Amino acid sequence: MDPHLLRTFVAVVRHGSFSAAARQLGYTQSAVSQHIAALETDLGTTLLHRRPVGPTKAGDRLLEHAAPLLLRLDAARADVLRVAGTPPGRLELAMTPLAATPRVAEALAGARRSAPGLQVGVRVEGRQAVVTGVVAGEYTLGLVEGVAAPSDPLRLSEAGNLTHVAVAEEPLAVLLPDDHPLARRAGLRLGDLVDARWIDAPDVAAPLPDLRAAAQSDAPRPSLRYDGTDVTALVTLVAAGHGLAIAPRRVTAGVPGVRAVPLTLPRLVHRTEALHGHDPGPAAAALAAALAFQARP
Amino acid sequence: MDPHLLRTFVAVVRHGSFSAAARQLGYTQSAVSQHIAALETDLGTTLLHRRPVGPTKAGDRLLEHAAPLLLRLDAARADVLRVAGTPPGRLELAMTPLAATPRVAEALAGARRSAPGLQVGVRVEGRQAVVTGVVAGEYTLGLVEGVAAPSDPLRLSEAGNLTHVAVAEEPLAVLLPDDHPLARRAGLRLGDLVDARWIDAPDVAAPLPDLRAAAQSDAPRPSLRYDGTDVTALVTLVAAGHGLAIAPRRVTAGVPGVRAVPLTLPRLVHRTEALHGHDPGPAAAALAAALAFQARP
DNA sequence: TTATCTTACGAGAACCGTAATGATG
DNA sequence: CATCATTACGGTTCTCGTAAGATAA
Numbered sequence: 001m002d003p004h005l006l007r008t009f010v011a012v013v014r015h016g017s018f019s020a021a022a023r024q025l026g027y028t029q030s031a032v033s034q035h036i037a038a039l040e041t042d043l044g045t046t047l048l049h050r051r052p053v054g055p056t057k058a059g060d061r062l063l064e065h066a067a068p069l070l071l072r073l074d075a076a077r078a079d080v081l082r083v084a085g086t087p088p089g090r091l092e093l094a095m096t097p098l099a100a101t102p103r104v105a106e107a108l109a110g111a112r113r114s115a116p117g118l119q120v121g122v123r124v125e126g127r128q129a130v131v132t133g134v135v136a137g138e139y140t141l142g143l144v145e146g147v148a149a150p151s152d153p154l155r156l157s158e159a160g161n162l163t164h165v166a167v168a169e170e171p172l173a174v175l176l177p178d179d180h181p182l183a184r185r186a187g188l189r190l191g192d193l194v195d196a197r198w199i200d201a202p203d204v205a206a207p208l209p210d211l212r213a214a215a216q217s218d219a220p221r222p223s224l225r226y227d228g229t230d231v232t233a234l235v236t237l238v239a240a241g242h243g244l245a246i247a248p249r250r251v252t253a254g255v256p257g258v259r260a261v262p263l264t265l266p267r268l269v270h271r272t273e274a275l276h277g278h279d280p281g282p283a284a285a286a287l288a289a290a291l292a293f294q295a296r297p
Numbered sequence: 298m299d300p301h302l303l304r305t306f307v308a309v310v311r312h313g314s315f316s317a318a319a320r321q322l323g324y325t326q327s328a329v330s331q332h333i334a335a336l337e338t339d340l341g342t343t344l345l346h347r348r349p350v351g352p353t354k355a356g357d358r359l360l361e362h363a364a365p366l367l368l369r370l371d372a373a374r375a376d377v378l379r380v381a382g383t384p385p386g387r388l389e390l391a392m393t394p395l396a397a398t399p400r401v402a403e404a405l406a407g408a409r410r411s412a413p414g415l416q417v418g419v420r421v422e423g424r425q426a427v428v429t430g431v432v433a434g435e436y437t438l439g440l441v442e443g444v445a446a447p448s449d450p451l452r453l454s455e456a457g458n459l460t461h462v463a464v465a466e467e468p469l470a471v472l473l474p475d476d477h478p479l480a481r482r483a484g485l486r487l488g489d490l491v492d493a494r495w496i497d498a499p500d501v502a503a504p505l506p507d508l509r510a511a512a513q514s515d516a517p518r519p520s521l522r523y524d525g526t527d528v529t530a531l532v533t534l535v536a537a538g539h540g541l542a543i544a545p546r547r548v549t550a551g552v553p554g555v556r557a558v559p560l561t562l563p564r565l566v567h568r569t570e571a572l573h574g575h576d577p578g579p580a581a582a583a584l585a586a587a588l589a590f591q592a593r594p
Numbered sequence: 595t596t597a598t599c600t601t602a603c604g605a606g607a608a609c610c611g612t613a614a615t616g617a618t619g
Numbered sequence: 620c621a622t623c624a625t626t627a628c629g630g631t632t633c634t635c636g637t638a639a640g641a642t643a644a
Contacts, residue, residue: 001370002299018624031610033625043374045381050624051618058381061575064458065373072369073298076362077340084342084355161361278358315599328635330600335634347599348643 001042003073006066008035009047013063016053068158071135078137079277090119091283094130095143097204097229098248099272103168104143107290115283124229126203131156134275141284143167143291145272147206147246154273167272167291172206173249173260175238182261189265197223199243201234206246206270298339300370303363305332306344310360313350365455368432375434376574387416388580391427392440394501394526395545396569400465401440404587412580421526423500428453431572437581440464440588442569444503444543451570464569464588469503470546470557472535479558486562494520496540498531503543503567 011021012032022032039062040047047059055063093108112118125133127144134142135158145168146154153164174193176183182192190211200208200222208222223243226234231251238245239257248270249260274288308318309329319329336359337344344356352360390405409415422430424441431439432455442465443451450461471490473480479489487508497505497519505519520540523531528548535542536554545567546557571585 001374019622028611029624030612030626034610037625043377043381045377047377053624058377061376061380062373064575065369065376069366069369069373072362072366076359076366077298079358079362080340080342080344080355083358084340278361316597325636326599327601327637331635334600350599 001039003070005035005039006062007070008032009039009059010063010066010070012036012048012053013055013059018053071132071158074136075277078135082137082277082281083279089115089117089283090121091141091281091287092121092123092139093141093143093284093287094123094125094133094139096127096130096145097124097231098251098270099143099145099167100124101168101250101272104291107287110290111283111287114286118283126229131158131162131275134162134277137277140276140280141287142275143272144275145270147172147210147268148271150267150269152271154271156275162275162277165274165276165288165292167274168293169269169271170248170250172246172263172268172270173252174263175205175235175245175247175252176259176261177239177241178257178259180244180259183259185261187262187264190263191265193244197243199224199226199234199237199245201226201228201245203227203229204231204234204247205251206268211246211268298336300367302332302336303359304367305329306336306356307360307363307367309333309345309350310352310356315350368429368455371433372574375432379434379574379578380576386412386414386580387418388438388578388584389418389420389436390438390440390581390584391420391422391430391436393424393427393442394421394528395548395567396440396442396464397421398465398547398569401588404584407587408580408584411583415580423526428455428459428572431459431574434574437573437577438584439572440569441572442567444469444507444565445568447564447566449568451568453572459572459574462571462573462585462589464571465590466566466568467545467547469543469560469565469567470549471560472502472532472542472544472549473556473558474536474538475554475556477541477556480556482558484559484561487560488562490541494540496521496523496531496534496542498523498525498542500524500526501528501531501544502548503565508543508565 008021008025008027011024012018015021015024018032018036019029022029025032036048043058043062045058046056047062048054049056091111095104108120108122112120123139127146130139130142130144133139144154144156148154150169153166174188182188198208198221199205202208204226224237226237232255234245234247235252235255235258237243239255246263249262252258252260274291276284276288279285280288305318305322305324308321309315312318312321315329315333316326319326322329333345340355340359342355343353344359345351346353388408392401405417405419409417420436424443427436427439427441430436441451441453445451447466450463471485479485495505495518496502499505501523521534523534525531528544529552531542531544532549532552532555534540536552543560546559549555549557571588573581573585576582577585
């Protein structure tokens, strides 16, 4: 099970075609065919059915393992190179949209002041992309956020051996249009809203699956999905009555037509964490330290 | 970064010798030397210093990744073979010592009744060995236990994409010798026992590191380490005054000279979970279902 | 010297591309 | 028949073992 074979396997599945995978990988169709044949012989099973090309049951299982495996392989290489290579005067910072707070900007400014020559790159992406990028060593530091029970760490998949540092915990609020019947309440329970329509905006609000897990029900069902990374767009959608969302209250600041009502049950917070690999270099370490907050017991 | 190279790398580090690793792997010393050289050239760093042989800093980082990587590779193969190969009439059950309860034995008996020809193998091991074995497909079903907050899942490292099924939650008790000043209390808090001497018996009682994590202090410090898997031995050690331990109260049943006082704070339970890969076959699935309990909300 | 790692070199295997063959819609 | 996967074949590269060389205890 050579990683190369696995890589072509996932490429074939993704493209649904041997030839397309070959093009992407810079191989001939023949080579791809031989790769798949090698895998299938090795495992003694057929992994793909052809015409149309798609994974068999066994192939599905392999696929589920292959991607994380390749990711960890990259992570290993990146991790070794990190301690070996000259610690670069660069800081590549990636974060999810809601993690971009003034506090982060200030801490970053502080880091630049104390290391004048520092090259800094900042990037805003979805949560998964941030985690993957940090694991693969593409970014030196990542800021991700999500919902969790108070002082619980975020449950990040594939965040293998990254270091977590708690950066912030904020109360969550239900975002409703101004004229919503519940908009004047002092607090809301998720149970009050089982029949509501929700906007699923995984990158820019509390992801609905996380809420369902926390609420131990399948209550919040999406009526609209928003895939961008622009917070204002989401808030505008809420104001227009497309559905509700749950996010830290601050996102509604300055936007008319929307109210943020504190979420009282389940007891969840919006938590931000900094992620980095082993020894991310002095700049990233200093930044992470500056961002770290003391979790209240 | 061929897996073969990684495998020889970890073997070399483990043995502290190229030649020993070569013997174990069925290679020549030369081949091992070439493997390491290949890795070092590929990564552009020295991974080992020689005479004596040991990992460099970069090598340490690689080592940390290599073992899980190889494990997951085996897991992938096992997982594919599991769905491919004929579902065998075998059930290989592995469990940690405290998971071996009458309830498990009964459920196993039930599984054998409903599948008369079933070949069953049972094995008791340490927690890590059980998890590793299930991941690698060596066992069809694993039962592991540990301490956790009520209705929280166990935090298992390297349990990647295994299915967890809650099997039992039991209250925890502090095990003390009969003549201990606190032995007559109705309940004990961990804070009452900061100065006590503890027995660290990771396989057969609540592992001290888990307790420290839960208590958010470094309080329970070990005075004696017990590495066996025999519960009675631990209880006997407690009775003899070698130190305290935390375990489900039932382990003291019938043993004189020991008392089990309920642990009231932190609020922790002894939790048992069944682990299996995707589609472990009908026998294991039935057994897991029979063991599953309804977690109280 | 002795145990041990490294290097040189050659036989065999593995790998990928070209090109011919086969299968499917 | 056109598209796409498979198979046959050959040159190149890799890999490992043998054997000789280097190096530290």
